[in-house]
Amino acid sequence: MSLSSRSLLATMISLALYGPAMADDNPQATTNNINDTTNEASQESQPEIDVSTLEVVKGTCIAPQDRSQDINNEPVHIAANEANAESAIAVTYSGDVVIKQGHRTMAADTATYHQPDNSVTAEGNVYFHDGGMEVFSDRLESDLDTEDSEMDNAVYNMTCEPGRGEAEKVVKDGLEYYRLKNGTYTTCPAGDQSWRFSATSIERETDSPFANLYNARFEVVDVPIFYLPYLRVPVGKERLTGFLYPNIKLNSRDGFSVMTPFYWNIAPNYDMTITPKYMTNRGLQLNTDFRYLTTFGSGGLKAEYLGSDQKYQDLGARWAFNFNHSGTYQGHWLFTADYSKVSDVAYFNDITSNIGKREDNNLLQTAEASYREQDWDATLRVRDFQPLTTGVSSNYRLMPQLEANYYRLDLPYGFDFQLNGHLSRFEIDDPNKPSADRLHLEPTLTLPYSTPWWSITSEAKLMYTYYNQEFDKNVQANQHLEETVSRTIPSIRVHSGLYLERNTQIWGSDYTQSLEPQVQYLYVQSVDQKNIYDAYDTTLLQTDYYGLFRDKRYSSVDRIAAANQFTVGASTRYFDNEYKERFNLSIGQIFYLNQDNANIDDSSDEATPNYSATALESDFNYDDWLFFHGGLQFDAGSNDIQFANSALEYRESSFFTQLNYRFVSKDYIKSSLKDNNDIDKYTDKGISQAGIVTGFPVYGGLSVRGDYYHDLNDSRMIESQISLNYRTSCWLITVGYNKYLVARGDVRFDTPTYENNYSISFSLLGLAGVSSFGASTASGNAIAYGQPFNLNN
Template sequence: MPFTSRSLLASLAGCLLYGSPVIADDGSTIVSPENSIIFPLQTNAVNSCPVPEKTSKEEEDQQPVLIQSDSFEALNNSKATYKGNVHIIKGRQEIKADSITLHQQENIAIAEGNVDYSSMDMRSKSDKVTTDLTTEDTTMINAAYKMSCQPIRGQASRVLKTGQEIYQLEDASFTTCPAGDKSWRFKASDIELDQSDEWATFYNARFEVLDVPILYLPYITVPVGDKRKTGVLIPSAGLDSKDGFELSIPVYWNIAPNYDAITTINYMEKRGTQLEGNFRYLTDLGAGELNAEYLGDDAKNQDKGARWGASWNHSGIFRQHWKFEVEYAQVSDVTYFQDLNSSIGTRDEGQLTQSGEVSYRSQDWDLSMRVRDFQVLVESQKPYRLMPQVEFNYYAPQFYNSLDFNFHSHVSEFATDDDTKPSATRVHMEPKLSLPLSDTWWSLTPEASLLYTHYTQEFDKKNASLSSLEEDTSRTIPEVRVNGAIYLDSTQKFLGEYLQTLEPKIQYLYVPEVDQSEIYGGQGEGGYDSSKLQLDYYGLFRDRQYSGVDYIAAANQFSIGATSRFYDDAYKERMNISFGQILYMDGSGTSENNDNKNSSAWAIESDFNYDDYLFYHGGIQYDSNESELQVANSTLEYRHNRGYIQANYRYVSKSYIDDNLSYSDPGPSSVTRYGIYQAGILTQYNIGNSWRLNAQYFYDTREEFMLETLVGATYLSDCWSFGLTYSDQIIAPETSGLIGSYEPEYESNVMLSIAIRGLGTNTGITSGSATNALGYGRPFYLNN
């Protein structure tokens, strides 16, 4: 509306009626900063999300009422009627209407005809609005509303606003879908919107999809923000070929600001009713989560009795020095995850960890105590328990000139339920001196360590396999290690475009041969907590062949290798290749036929990034002594603005598995005939901004059968999402059998999910469990 003399007249009349200093301006008058109100009226405060600070009664009364209209009529200084393009502003309230009547004594405004009302958190269009300009209590008739800070909109025959943050809606609708989208909505006789608690309460509500009623709920509360409130969450339902009809009813408990819980009743047609609980907490000692599941009687597996699962995870730092870690999980039986969907683990779990650790850390030393056990989800396997282990480490960098000193030690108690294995107390101490030297183009670090370990072992002396062990035995082994590298770069660019570097690396390691046969696992097989490490390129420069200290392998060897890197003009690494092997000075390497050999397998690793859309990672281990490829892996991925496609291949020879993995009877021949020959292809493609298609396929190229496949489609809009996934996974027979010696069988799963978006976290229906054990990974070393 152009500014006219009638607008000026109406504005001045408003000033006279309400006694607030207002200056009207037609653009020809310079307005002083202290009176910088410009006509036509403009505001930036209305409809902004942050809630303003509470103001006092005096401050609210002093806020000016700004009015603009084409004409007005005043009656005895008690009432004024404004007509034609009326615009009124007070604080963070704004009204536009065909006419507005102001009652001066009550400080009430009544707007009629095409009323556009705005406050700090709502905008509406209605036939009539009555508002108290002092308290901001407002009534709207036949309103179409939209919240400012949440994607909420709808219609109501009557809207009552009390205070700044409470709305009561009668005969109303509610949705988070954008205008014109009728995917879903709630309709209710009454709706209460509490902006402070960020929750909505519905009475006599029905849920509609495309205007078709789906579900009636006499009472329900839903979140409209991040705040929490006790109540029944939206139930979910579905059909599953494994469990039949499923219905889940979650109840949320807002116990305290730092505690909450969800209790879920899961009804499964073919199994029974399961109770599930989740408890979260935040304390001075850290944050954690507890989960519990209980199914009193599984109708499909009645011989297994009550089935349950529990887990506890905790992590925290207290007063900067104390650290606490807990990871505990246990289920009632080894097939729990194969039969039931669980928040504790997946069907691919081979074991569940049960560990706890508390440690104190300072600048120079740390002290830790930990306990660890496992629930192995395989019959007849009984691992060692660590009950407990106390570890002490001391660090003294440059304690004498450039010489560093480190001291590592621990006392460990090992126990097992396997009568064929010993239990033990192990004391280990390992002081180390090192002298790190370096310059811009080279580095050299000599190290000297002394490894002392004492064992007190308890075992059945009648067991012939343990006859070489001693109850009390000690072992002292010195170790010398020298590690050096040179960093070179070319003065000429490779292919005229890339800067090339060459980083030769060499290490000498000496560990004398010491008889360790009196220790369980002291001959390189098994042990209390030892396992053989993979000898890839990065493992060539380790000082140990095993993860624990039960067996310290003798060594008199040089590890040689080199890495070459290629950088573009922006000094971004585009390619690297690393290769190397170990040279045994006294033939201490052992080949497959137990003859000594002079070198290890060659190890090669490479990464490649072409123009940030084509990526490659690969690695091989080739044993020239046996003329055998032991391990190989390759991954090639092409990325585009719609998604990616990845092809990968994994190979591990049968002899490498035999030499490096420890098996219980009857041995590795019970698992595979030839080794691992696995090819996979994975892809994801996005159609527009809403559709996402993905697929995975894995195949055993030697046995010539499929391992896993998965296809899925997901639709994501502003107010709802839909997902459908199908998967096939190979399953082993009930009795152990050699892979390839039986006809493969598959378990098929379908997962359907429909979710409403915008009600706090996404809420909806999920049924089935279509997942794969072999999934997508980004194994690229280079930045990408």
């Protein structure tokens, strides 16, 4: 909104220096095609300046790193059609006057240096460019003694960031201060008067990221919307204290709500956003978001407070907060923390909030500190939670866990060695379940070998675990447990793969096809583990194609599944002539040599086949506009599909449509859950959900974004959303509607509960601190959008 430091002054100095020299040499001379270079120390001939230089400069941004570092000592180049010098009085340049000094350029019809009062006047089509801004004016006056300048009828454009305006007069006081009389500012392009700030006076200090507006008006299409006697606005990317743009919503839960965020720029490394939110159905809620950045890392504190919930007055004040931190210290230490808490278990059901992280109806409370060296690392962590359900929680707390790992990758004969271990304390509120101390050590010796076309990795592992379990012996479920238990299980794994490729053609186009077969043998000794509680922090892992080649079935060590099996699989890929992958297909299966190891449930009496379900994965990319991903697990023994997912997307420029689907059988869900007795309350047939997501331009800046998700088993909608977005080069407005399933109710009865949301959002684009609007799902209950070809990356 102003010129940079010494912008006008440095240009005018060139006239002052050159003028006396001309006067001394020829007091009344008229010279054509003058071309000189001047600085405080010397004058020397330079190549002629072409007037077309202006056309190159106009509208361009010169990055700060490309600008002259000491521009006032740069040579000054002057070009003009004529120069008239009158000794000791004035020197006048006329006719296409162009002056360059470093990255600065000035042009005018005439430029006159007045020697008695040491001032400069430029008139007629005055133009100035300093790298980040250009100014057009009728007339310029500059006093070289006081370094004050004035420009009449000025029009300015910022060239490195959005911003332009005009002023009746631009006054420069010395080197550090600029004032625009009756000036305007907007980020809209020339000719677009959608919105602007107008003020009787706009002031800015040199290099300041902010401008001060006095008697400011905000105008939309030349119509004043509001008036403020004083306003400070950002003209760069820096943050600024002040109100952000309000957000208006209407939904069935909160009624009509208005949010008016206030941003407080406390310091360069601290800030806070304070957002009062008034809801007609709930009352006034205060939300705060404090952020910090220190040498120990970054983090923040979020808080929400509703003094009196008019909808549930018996609950009193309702609140929630979250503290998070992540950072390193001296290159070896790593610290992370994420602690959240809410006033009551129904908080997230009643109030829209993104506080903290939720998992399995629990609000997580975690922290850890790690130390890392080249060959070893150690981590101390705690994991607690706040249950979001009534009754006693059945989840375990980690209070605490000490993990240590040692690596040695330079042993003789190419062997690698690593030792993983942890010491953990598990606590629980449920008196019917055990608590425990657990020590686990896992030394592993690996021999990798590879060539460009073949690889084989052999691995030997010994897993030792010691438990000290505390439990109520009178509980029937604990009768098989022992207080002190140790377990040692050896494991051997050999994995080998080939890489073969050939050139081929499909529909006349050249491709490179690869074939990547792989085979793995895994042996894990069968050990009786019934005296150990198997769910302190352990759950069954999902088995897709990539999971077939794991060396374990469970996420942790409370349950180590025995194995004596071969896994066979293969992948084929097609690459175009630019080595871009266009298609892949992978298929694999496990063959059990010991049938007893095929069934993950030791208590099951059902006969099991000697092979696993067949797993398939495939991706397809046709000419970067049609994408597909699919995954499938098919059990040939029962002739059933256990798990499936797929996504098909068409994308062309700003138009896209994606269809997605996921399926999980009820038997597969039951096998993944330890406590599956109540599964009938939630599903009769498993999961079968389909969705569509689309977005496309309508006309001009108007676009539509929408999605719809449906439960095929229960024949009910899960979530739907539609938003209309109208965007110009300097403002954006979005109107949206969203409806999503809050509670399914009992699947045997049609009693679902839905939430309806209406929203409107308005943003001015180009102002610092203002982010543009993006449509997003409100609930997170539906299938999330993902690029189909990249789902496994």
